[in-house]
Structures are given as structure tokens and as C-alpha cells.
Amino acid sequence: MLSQLGHVMVNFVDSVVVGHIGKVPLAAVGVGVSTTSVLLVLGVGLSMGSVPLVAAADGRRDFPELGRLLVASVWTNALAGLVLAGLGQLVPYLLPWLGQPAEVVVLAGPWVQVISLSLFPLMVFQGFREFAEGLGLTRQAMWLSILGNVLNGVLCYALVYGAWGAPEMGMMGSAWATLFARTLMAVFMGAYVLRAKRLRAERAAVTSWLPEGTTVRRVVDLGAPIGVQMALEVGAFATSLLMAGWLGVTTEAAHKVAIDVASMTYMAASGIAAAATIRVGNLRGAGNLLAARQAGFAAYWLTFGFMGVMAVLLIATRHAVPYIYISDPLVVEQAATLLLVAALFQVSDGLQVVGLGALRGLEDVKVPSVVALLAYWAVALPLGYFLGFKMGMGAPGVWTGLLVGLTIVAVVLLLRFLRETRPEYAAALPVAGEHATA
Template sequence: MFTYSFAKYKSFYKDNLILALPIVGSQLGHTLVHMADGIIVGHFADTAQLAAVSLVNSLFMLVLVLGLGISYGLTPLIAQANGANNQAECGKLLSNSLLINFATSIVLFALVSVVEYKVIDHIGQSADVVAHAKPFLRLLGLSIFPLMLFQAFKQFTEGLGFTKQAMMISIWGNLINVLLGIVFVKGMFGIAPMGVTGVGLGTLIDRILMATAMGTYVFNSKNFKAYLVQFKLFSVDLSRIKKIIKLGAPVAMQYSFEISAFSGAGILIGTIGKVEQAAHFSALSLAAFTYMLASGIANAATIKTGNNFGAKNYKELRLSAIASYHIVIAFMSLTALIFVFANNYLPYIYTNDLKVIGIAAKLLLLAALFQLFDGTQVVGLGVLRGLGDVNMPTFITFLSYWIIGIPVGYVLGFQLGLGVDGIWYGLTFGLLAASILLFIRFQNRTKKLLENPIELKV
């Protein structure tokens, strides 16, 4: 029988929220950049260019999540080393993470170039949309280099529990991005109007500034002096590189399977029409905003789980993880209600095109439906990542999104004639499957830890 005691979890709610809220703020940075791009283009350009933003985001996120996932492999290792009071190890891990992230940037930029020159012309998109998309995609590709450097410093500091600085840098970075985007897209202060290319240039400049600020903070703050004693910029340690990639690569695949499913849905919708594609982008951007709230909670769960796992506090590990589940359910229930009651108004954030708004409003009702599933599955991934359990969760994400989500969406959308709605129904089924399977995995793993009293810290 289900029982609940607020007093039992109260301290964990407080600790998790203190850690999570700044991470939520910095996590939102990635989404807000793309949201701002869409809002600026939607209001200062036209529907074709808004559709180009949707197309580029669908393609670019397929590449970017690989890099983000690799960078996330650092956080649980830092949290575990810090939990075991091994400060020197943290600095060595940062050294190798910077090298990994820079090498990853080169590979990802090459992939973006392949998409621009070999792929984007051959996926059934409108010609005018593709023409606007290419220069925008090129600039986002270049922005991968500073973004991945920023990620190395961000994951290092968050793994140690210092989360506020990355949040502040992300907030200021987004303000700069918005201002630059408006100036470049609209054409102000003697600058010729650039259209959608302008938001790409603004994003590139913004990410260079963010990486510089984050690196300056890490190397000059007294908070990290003890951790950086053995830091060497060009120190290559294959064993540590292997450890980071062993965690980071499956995490990259987890994010890739999920994001690629949504990107694949966007490309499928683009074959229906640019109005539908613009509506998909508008609704999905709002859903992605709430997803990043959940992702911030999940990253905090990774850190707390890693700390407790490193210190062998298995009972607290489980209670803290369950508290994270409670928090994300509360957050996503609230956002679901907002989508339900404001679905006809929220699309105006992006566009005044009534056809786009009508379709987006319906999609937001479906987004409200999958909010809880989206939140609980990402927290499940976060907790398991803190345990170092990444391989089975990777298989679960592949199964959920590409064996269930996309095929069901294709059948409902095209074979049964439900169109955009059908594709989104498929995504909802995929999220539901991931949520259930990851929760079962979490229950099994943490209960096994508790059942072995030899390993419990007294």
C-alpha cells in the first residue's frame, strides 16, 4: 500500500531544490537560445524563416546532444570523487574533459558541415526554407566549439555543488543573445537586416563570451583552488579519458535517441508543410522549456546520487532520489496545467500567423499530456547516471523512442491520417514507455544496494 510522509522527505526536498534551481537556470540557457531565435525570427521575419529555425533546430540538436551527453559524463565522476574526498582527482578529470570536449567539437562541426552540404537538400523540405536554413546552420556549427568548452567548466563546477555561477552566466548570455539577435535580424545601428542568419551570428558571439566567462571564473575562484592543484591543461590520461567517455558516450546516446525522435518528428512534419512545421516548432519549444526544468532537477539528482554513492550512504541515496521524483512531478503537473489553460495564447509568443497558432494550440494540449512522463523519465536517467548505470538506460531510451515512439507516430500520422497530431501521439507513447521502464530500473538498482548491509555506511 502506498504511504507518504512529508517529514520523511522534507530535508531532501530542501537540499535537492537548493542544488537544482541554479542548475535549472543554467540548463534553460540551451533552450532559451533556441526559443529566442524563434521568437525574434517569428516577429521580425516571416513564416518561411521561422520554419527554417525549426528545421535547423531539428537537425542541429541531433548533433549537439551528442556533445552535451559526452560532457555530462564528467559530472557523476566529479560528484563521486568529491563524495570520497578525493580533491586531486577532480582537477585531473577536468583536464581530460577539456581535451575530450575540444576533440568532440571538431567531430561535431564536421557532422554539421555534412548535414549542410549533403543532407539538407534531400529531405523533402521547402526550397525557400532550406535557403534560409543553410547559413544559420553553419553559424550554429561554429558555436559548438565555445559551447563545449563552457560545458566542461559547467559540469565540473556543478559536480562540486557550485551551481549559481553557471546560471548567472547563462542568464546574462541569453540577454546578450536576444539583444544581438534583434539588432542583426531587424537591422539596426547601420547594420543591414540579416534575417535568420542574424540570430545565428548572435548565438555564436554569445557562446564565445559565455565560455570565456566560465573559464575565468573556474581558474580565479578560491572555491576551486584545492581541486586544481594537479590540473594541467595538456595532461592526457587515457584511463580518465576512458572513464569519462564510458559514462558520457551512453549518456550522449540517451539524449540522442530522445532528441532525434523529436527532430525526426519535425522532419516528418516538414514534409506535410511549412505551416505545420512552424507550429511544431512553436509548441515543441515551449515543451522543451519545461523539459529543461526537469533536466535541471535530473542533473541535481545525478550529483546527489553520485555524492551518496561515493560515500556509500545508500539509504540517503534512495530517499534523495525519490524526493527528486516528487519534485519533478510537482513541477511538470504545474506546467501541464499552464499548457491546458493557456494553449490558445502561448503560440503568440512566436508568431501572429493564425494558421500556425491554431495547429500549435492543439499540439500544446498533447504536450500537457506528456509532461509527467517527460519529467519522470529524465529524472530516472539522472539518478541512474549518478550510480554509473548508463548502458541499460541507453537501451531503454532507444526502445522507447525508436521502436515505439516514431513508428507509432508514423502509423498514426500518415497511415491513419491523423497528421501532426498522430506524430505527437507517438512521441507521447514513447515517453510513457521510457518513464515506466526507467522507474523499474531505478527501483531494482537502489533496492539491491539496500539489501547488502555490508556495503551500507553505518
């Protein structure tokens, strides 16, 4: 949970530091984060393709396969990082066409170009991280995420405000701080995997540091649908921010505050989902489908309890939390309203992400991608547009559409997990290491 939170804590720190400059820079960071987050989660989802494969191979104690997966994971993610960083350089040219306020677009473009460069070291970090986490080694990524966020926070404050002798760069300082912090995280995560005594057997099984095509294809076959599913979900939330921008800078800034808070609780639940992927995949690889089913249920109940508590906290603190970001009373008022809607979808949001994690452990990734496409883009966004603009509800209407979409995904994925882990379906499940189909 803590290492997953690392991804959004970077955005949280950037938003808090930049938000005190004013609502226009805060809105600009919001647009930048929303547009680049689609690329980020596409890459993170791709990196997750190695986790169930590593977990299953570890369950079988198949060291030659683990050696091939280590090489494939690092190469696949590094190359994907280069592509994503390059695509990110093109995003600023699209911003003027998204209907955002002109003053926001001017500030967001350069910020996006720098933050996109950090996608390469982030993906290198993910390549090493997901291999280690597939083996159940999660603490290392946690500590590096904490270190990276502390470093990012210090550098962000120094570069934005020109503190401690650093140059005063305004909101651009937050982007450069993130690039430096993610680079350091990649270096240390790689050093751990390539030097730790705990992984000596896995490294010894590596026969070549050039990737094997078959293994790379298996990682991509699993990772690409995960990345697409995550991009569809985050893309829906990014589109909701753009819709908020059509309502003005104040609404866009309020949306940015609320989505930051909701993202933190979501990523905490995503940590439980990642644990579900590892445990379900490992137990399935060991041939124990009943225990894999129980591991999935444990993740569901943990998430239900955690997100229920988060919902209550959001309701109780919705008028105070926005002041962490900004003191503009109009932004705070609108953000408090959106946080109330966010509280209502906490449980649905948590259960849908843990359902995705449990199904990934079964190497079941294609059907969840289709479910996400239909729920978010055929139901949530059209409904949100109708409620927000045709019915005059504004941003709360847009968020109500997201609530409906998240609930649909949560229910469908729970039913699918129950179906795919029935004892009578055990024989029909693909052999561990093979890609599952619908």
C-alpha cells in the first residue's frame, strides 16, 4: 500500500506546493497530471504483466523461468519508458484543443514536457520492482517510494519557491524535482535486484541479459490488457477533469483537489490489490485454487473495511481537507461538495481495483479490460455529461456518472472472480504461465 501510494504522493506534494501560488497554476498542474497520468498508468499496467508470471513461477520453484522473466521485465519496461517519454513530448500540442482556459494551457505545456521525461526512469523502476514484488519482496519498493517522495518534497519546495539557495522556478520546479527523484528510485531499485543476496538464485538462473522473445510476448500479452484497462479508467477521470475545465478555472481547481484525495485512498486499495495478485498467482501456480480463492476473499474484505473507514473520514473532513491545497473560498466550497461524492464511491472504487488484482493473479486480464471500456466510456462519462451539463448539476453530476461506472465494474468483477475460482472450474483454468482468455 505504501509503495503504491508513492505514485500519487508525488502529485499530492506537487499540488500542495504549487496550489499556494494560486488557482491557475494548480489547475495547470491538474491538467498536466490528468493528461500524463494516462501514459503513466498505461506503463504501470504493462509492467504488472510480469507479476502473475513471476508469482506462478515462484510457486513452482522454476528458477530458469524466473531468470528469463527478470530479463524480460527490465527490457520491456525500459523500452516502454522510452516510448512513453517520447509520446509525452507531444501532449502539449494537444492541450489547446481540449477546451481548457488559455492561461492554464500556457502553464501546463512546459510542465508536461518535463514530467513526461520522468516516465523513463519510472518504468525502469517498475521493471525491477514488479519482478521483486512477484516474489513477495514488497518492502524494498516501499522504502524507496518513501525515500523518493521525501526527496521530491524537499526539492519541490526548494525549486518552486527558491528556498535554501535553489533557483526560484515556480511550478516548473515541481516537474524537475519529480524527474530527479524518480531517477534516483530507478537506480536504487535496480541496484537491489542486481546485488541482493536474497535474489542470488534468480540472478544465477539468467543465461543471457538479452531478452527472449517468447517470454517478452507473454509479459506483454498479460501487461498490455492491464495497461489498457488502467488507461481507460484513468482516462475517464482525466476526461472528467477536462469537463470540469469547461466550467471554469475555479471548478477545475476544485476537481483537482478532490481527485487528489480520492486517488490516495484508491492507491492504498491498489496496494491490497497488488498483494492479491501476488498471493492468488503464487497459490494458483502451486496448484491450490481453493487457497487462491481464499486469498482473493481476504483482499476483498480488507478493502471493504479500509475504504469504508475512508468514506467516513472524507465525509467528516471534506470542509477542512481542501485548505491543505488552497485557501480560495470558492475552490474550497466546490471541492468539499466533490469530496462528498468521492466518499460515496470509496467502497465501489476499492472493490473494483481489488477485483482486478485478484483476476490478474488468475492471468484473467482481457475481460476486465472490456468491462472497463463499457462501464467508463459507454456509461460513466455519457451519464456524467448528461447530469453535469444537460441537467445543470455541474461537476457533482460528472462525478455521479463516475460513481455509477465504478459500481458496475466492482459488481461485474466480483461475480467473475467467484465464477473463475469455483472448484468445478479448476480444470478449465489455463496452466500457470499461459495467458488466460475469456
